[in-house]
Amino acid sequence: MIKKILLVYCQLLLVCSFCCAQPIFQKRLQVAPNAGTIIKDAFELSDSTFIIIGTAADSASNYISFVAEVDTMGNILSNKTYYVNALEFGTRNVDNTLSYTGDSGLNKVLFLKTDLAGNLLTCFKIDFASECFVSDIIATSDSGNIILATNDFGSSGMEKEFGSVIKIDKTGNIQWVKHFGGTYQTYVNDAKDISPDVYEMYGSSTSLESDTLYYLNHNIFVLRLDSAGNQLSCHVVFEINKEYAWKYFIKANGNRLFALSSGKAG
Numbered sequence: 001m002i003k004k005i006l007l008v009y010c011q012l013l014l015v016c017s018f019c020c021a022q023p024i025f026q027k028r029l030q031v032a033p034n035a036g037t038i039i040k041d042a043f044e045l046s047d048s049t050f051i052i053i054g055t056a057a058d059s060a061s062n063y064i065s066f067v068a069e070v071d072t073m074g075n076i077l078s079n080k081t082y083y084v085n086a087l088e089f090g091t092r093n094v095d096n097t098l099s100y101t102g103d104s105g106l107n108k109v110l111f112l113k114t115d116l117a118g119n120l121l122t123c124f125k126i127d128f129a130s131e132c133f134v135s136d137i138i139a140t141s142d143s144g145n146i147i148l149a150t151n152d153f154g155s156s157g158m159e160k161e162f163g164s165v166i167k168i169d170k171t172g173n174i175q176w177v178k179h180f181g182g183t184y185q186t187y188v189n190d191a192k193d194i195s196p197d198v199y200e201m202y203g204s205s206t207s208l209e210s211d212t213l214y215y216l217n218h219n220i221f222v223l224r225l226d227s228a229g230n231q232l233s234c235h236v237v238f239e240i241n242k243e244y245a246w247k248y249f250i251k252a253n254g255n256r257l258f259a260l261s262s263g264k265a266g
Contacts, residue, residue, distance in 0.1 A: 024072065024073075025073060025074045026074075027074040029052075029068070029070075029074075029076065037054060037055075037056040038054050038055050038056070039052055039053070039054040040053050040054045040055065040087065040088040040089070040102070041053045041054075041088060041089045041090055043090055043091055043092060044092075045069060045092060045116075048071060048072055049069055049070065049071055049072070049077065050069075050070055050072075051067060051068070051069055051070075051090060051092075051098070052067075052068050052070055053065070053066070053067055053087050053088065053089070053090045053100060054066055054087075055085055055087070056081075062083070063085040064081050064082065064083055064084070064085065065081070065082045065084050065085060065086065065087035065100075065102075066079060066080065066081045066082075066087075067079070067080045067082070067087070067090070067098075067100065067114075067118060068080075078118065080114075080118035082112065082120070082123075084104070084110055084112065084123070085104075085105075086101075086102035086103055086104040086105070086110040087100045087101070087102045087110070087112065088100075088101065088102035088103065088134060089101050089102060089134060089135075089136050089137045090137065091137050091138060091139045091145070092139065093139045093143055093144075093145065093170075094139055094140075094141060094142075094143045095143040095170060096115075096116055097113055097114065097115055097116070097121065097143075097170075098113065098114050098115070098116065098118075099111070099112070099113045099137055099139070099145045099168075100112045100113070100114075100137070101134050101137045101145075101147050102134055103132060103133055103134050104125050107127060107128045107129065107130060107131055107132055108125040108126060108127055108128070108132070109125065109126040109128065109132055109134055109147060109149060109166070110123070110124075110125050110126075111123070111124055111125075111126065111145075111147065111168060111172070113172055121172065122171075122172035124172070126147075126166060126174065126177070128151055128164075129151075130151050130152055131151070131152045132149050132150070132151050132152075132164070133149060133150045133152070134147060134148070134149045135148045135149060135150060135187070135188070135189055136148045136189070136190060136191075138190075138191050138192060140167075140193045140199070141193050141196055142169070142170060142193075142196065143170035144167065144168050144169045144170050144175070145167075145168045146165060146166065146167055146168075146191050146193075146199065147165075147166040147168065148163070148164070148165060148166075148188045148189065148190070148191055148201075149163075149164040149165075149166065149188075150162070150163060150164065150187055150188075151164050151179060161181065161184075161185045161186060161187070162179040162180060162181035162186055163179070163180045163181055163186040163187050163188035163201075163203055163205075164177065164178070164179050164180075164188070165177070165178045165179075165180070165188060165191070165199075165201060165225070165229065167199075167229060175229075176228060176229040177229075178225070178229040180201075180205075180223065180231075181205065184205075184206040185205065185206045186203065186204075186205040186206070187203045187204050187205070188201045188202070188203040188223070189202055189203045189204070190202045190203075194224075196227070197226055197227045198224055198225070198226060198227075198232065199224070199225045199226075199227075200222060200223070200224050200225075201222070201223040201224075201225065202220075202221075202222055202223075203220070203221060203223070204219065204220050204221070205219055205221055206219075219236045220236065220237050221234055221235060221236050221237065222234070222235050222237055
């Protein structure tokens with residue numbers, strides 16, 4: 001079974017699942033006539049295939065997004081292109097559809113949903129009042145999706161970033177959009193639904209407003225929301241002085257929370 005996929009620009013590296021894993025293959029993929037193929041993300045479609053997502057240039061040098069199905073030896077089985085330049089993350093849904101998202105520029109987030117064959121079911125953009133950066137999309141048990149993003153409200157050199165959570169139902173309708181954060185930086189990096197009525201978010205924050213919760217420095221938190229996006233609880237699970245840690249990679253897997261941090265010492 002495919003457990004880990006490491007993607008760097010136009011090179012594809014598939015890593016097997018056993019301990020001390022060795023690469024199965026490494027291939028350069030070109031899915032468009034011109035140079036500039038950039039792979040953004042990948043996810044498992046079945047035990048023998050996976051989906052890679054990225055951008056490329058067409059024959060007229062216009063940037064497009066592609067979704068390619070690849071087998072475990074790196075052979076492209078199918079390839080679909082969409083005339084949008086923003087697909088960065090994707091997931092397989094409970095109802096056997098596929099959802100994708102990414103930054104669409106001009107303070108917009110793109111959402112695109114297809115069937116397993118790549119036929120388009122819905123596609124639309126979500127407007128925000130400030131610059132927005134998508135960090136992931138997850139499938140929920142109701143056949144919908146949660147998009148995680150960061151909104152940058154910085155001005156005059158002051159960073160003020162909110163973690164944003166967008167809930168979309170199975171037909172592609174936006175159910176709600178919530179923002180979390182305050183004075184400085186809050187990032188929501190990963191999420192999962194732990195029951196049909198409760199969503200759990202994982203991220204880091206230097207500040208959450210007092211009307212929500214307030215934490216100093218870069219603390220890793222677990223935030224629970226109900227099915228309407230209302231906050232149920234928020235707990236700091238690890239506190240780190242910001243002088244020593246300022247960049248995070250946070251993922252949840254089952255009942256475990258995995259976090260990496262980096263920063264200056266002293």
